[in-house]
Amino acid sequence: MKIKVAHPLLFSWVFPNTQKSRFSQTTTMLLAEGNQSSGAMFTLLGFSEYADLQVPLFLVFLTIYTITALGNLGMIMIIRINPKLHTPMYFFLSHLSFVDFCYSTTVTPKLLENLVVEDRTISFTGCIMQFFLACICAVAETFMLAVMAYDRYVAVCNPLLYTAVMSQKLCASLVAGPYTWAIISSLTLTYFLLSLSFCGPNIINNFVCEHSVIVSVSCSDPYISQVLCFVIAIFNEVSSLGVILTTYVFIFIAVIKMPSAVGRQKAFSTCASHLTAITVFHGTVLFLYCVPNSKNSWLTVKVGSVFYTVIIPMLNPLIYSFRNRDVKESVQKLMNHSIQLC
Template identity: 85%
Template sequence: MWFAEGNQSAGATFTLLGFSGYPDLQVPLFLVFLTVYAVTVVGNLGMIAIIRISPKLHTPMYFFLSHLSFVDFCYSTTVTPKLLENLVVEDRTISFTGCIMQFFSACMFAVAEAFMLAVMAYDRFVAVCKPLLYTVVMSPKLCASLVAGPYTWGVVSSLTLTCSLLALSFCGSNIINNFLCEHSVIVSVSCSDPFISQVLCFAIAIFNEVGSLAIILTTYISIFATIRKMPSAGGRQKAFSTCASHLTAITMFHGTILFLYCVPRSKNSWLMVKVGSVFCTVVSPMLNPLIYSLRNKDVKESVRKLMITQLLCPRSCVPSFWLVPELSIDCFLHSSFKLYCLL
């Protein structure tokens, strides 16, 4: 029965209203979101490249961070290009298949990010509470398993919810008062009873949010208890600094998710829902690499060394750059030529 309905719905189209209610802001919003997306792509892919290139960053912590950057890049890429397109074209429709695929991808990467942050919390727990056993506990095999878990559960959760949406029927053209295809707005335009799909979505969302937050809270309670017992102030500050960036990323991601769940979907609150969705899907993936790079000395040092060795000077100049004036002049001329070419 549901298969037949799904076939009938395959020809349905959806109209993403987005920010069409603000015609004067279409071009400024396009420029802002395009800039944000460009920074997101460069920041996350750059973070992955730096972690892979720099031997100093070949640790479990940065291994998890590289996967967080990959998830952020994919999450933003799932949503932002369509948002940019709808800001500059009159036809804001999206096919049934396109809408379902966007929902599947966005849901999968959102769930993966929630549990990737939980995995990173466990990594910080082992580093702070069991420093002598860190290299033993966080073995390559365990790290690979911990990374595979969020991806696997993200696919399972997303596939379950997507199948529940495919069981619904949709009639003709459907108007979605948002810039992306998310579960609540899809079921709101369904022609059939969405009760089962809504119950599934509620159960999976609660499990994911409570489960990931429970892991994070449990680990950080142990971390703070261990930090308080440290005798030296320097040791406490160093231990806390290793967790500061991660705590900031957690606050942004889960704070936005909880905000979206708490905002009632009334007519007057839809703008707040769209703003929250923009922050979660567009802005947050841009901020994560900035937070980890600006607050992390190892990352900043690796970037500085990479710029010196790869951009400014050839490899042969690096060892003697500061020692031999003749080589310094050669390196300066070489650097100036490279910078001129870049400009």
Template identity: 80%
Template sequence: MIFHLLVFTFILVGFSEYPDLQVPLFLVFLTIYTVTVLGNLGMILIIRINPKLHTPMYFFLSHLSLVDFCYSTVVTPKLLENLVVEDRTISFTGCILQFFFACIFVVTETFMLAAMAYDRFVAVCNPLLYTAVMSQKLCSLLVAASYSWGIICSLMFIYFLLTLSFCGTKFINNFICEHAAIVAVSCSDPYVSRQSIFVAAIFNEISSLLIIFTSYVFIFVTVMRMPSAQGRYKAFSTCASHLTAITIFHGPILFLYCVPTSKSSWLLVKVASVFYTVVIPMLNPLIYSLRNKDVKETVKKLINTILL
């Protein structure tokens, strides 16, 4: 059975039903991926070289950039390849590995954003204790826990996928080896596998969003008690980038994995998958860099150094 699965191949349908859009889509996704790579690796470099950014918030942000770079790299190169070649096959092993790593990084980002919300809560509500509470040990522990839970969830999903058998049609109606698309071509009952990812997604979303919601309730109450309008504006502005990142990340995830009827339109599934695997990794460094004076100053210095 295992050997049969190892030699089994799938065909990623992707956007092949739109032949006239193959080249335009390739150029668009190539541009997005280039910006993603430069933006996220650039953000990591900027945080490392600027001592002003050696704070807990930017420690989390550097890992967020690493996660964004990784899961975009897991998905986008194969997407680009399938837009320019006729052979869109992917081995069963390759498909499972793509899903495995993509799942790790998506789950990790879910809880990385929650950890960043807790960091903002401590910074706004307990500024005098911020350095003591958000110690390097705690920050490292929160990051390690996010990665570890991502790996655990991925291994669980892979286990249930490997209990399925595959036969007949081998067309995966997506550009990525996404869970619903894989189980859709299984010839055994995928109920347990579907329920496992549904329950895990609900748990991950509820737990992470509960941390985020609770943190921002306390932040809002604290900010509204501030006597100075300028102080309120400054406090809210430090959270604006994070709230934007949370909104654009959780929307597609909730649609894809927490709404049972969302699989009724595979085109919508593909669009949502493009958004959270290709577009969001590009947006995060832009969201954080455009609103931060220290980041913008470091970028200018870096560009001037390269040009000189």
């Protein structure tokens, strides 16, 4: 039985029943030829089957990437230059924007290149590096959203102690945690990918080097790598969602107990942007996990991959800027200042 999941940190191809025979058939060849992985080349098919859409897709993705870069870098700049936004909530938001910018930059430039060139190959080193960096960004974003949920929990449930609880030291630790675990997870998965051999036509039916598609073209037994990816992915998704759901249960109870309707509305408004970002991110991940294992599902997988690697990094700064009064006021002041200078 094969279990397929599109998300790079969610489940891969697990427990394949043909791996033993496949491994035994290729052992002799590998011993004779040696491991050629270091010089292997991969072909990212991307959306090449839609020849007439290459230019329109290039323009669409270029526009999205431009908005993503300007939106996330602009968010970081606004938070840094406005003293009013020097709070734990915006501190975490600036790191979320940084992760989103890095995530999109890791994936989108290669996607754009493959839409305008005939040669869609990527070196073994380039493919592994893309997976390594994308994995760091995806895991970091997963837990950064959980950290932001905890911040909202403290702000709503313990408003009088918020400043004391969310100290600079704690905020720094809460940010360091996702980055540290993301690097450890990515290094571990990458290490086991490097132990695989690639000796055939390494054609990847996607536009990004994900764990599942990399092991699918390997000519050695990827069982350990697949199981490890499965375990890490389960832990990441369950633990992060567990933190988020638990904190919002307490937030909901605290809000319901508030005597003032104005207070309840204000509390809900402070969580609205974060809830929207969580719904978009984890909703996409869970949707892709439910994609059935069929030949026709690859288009859904590609579209879903576009959503969480390209679209979501663009949406997050828009969600927080449109729904957050402080950010909108900061943007307005910055624009007015720029107009006056001109």
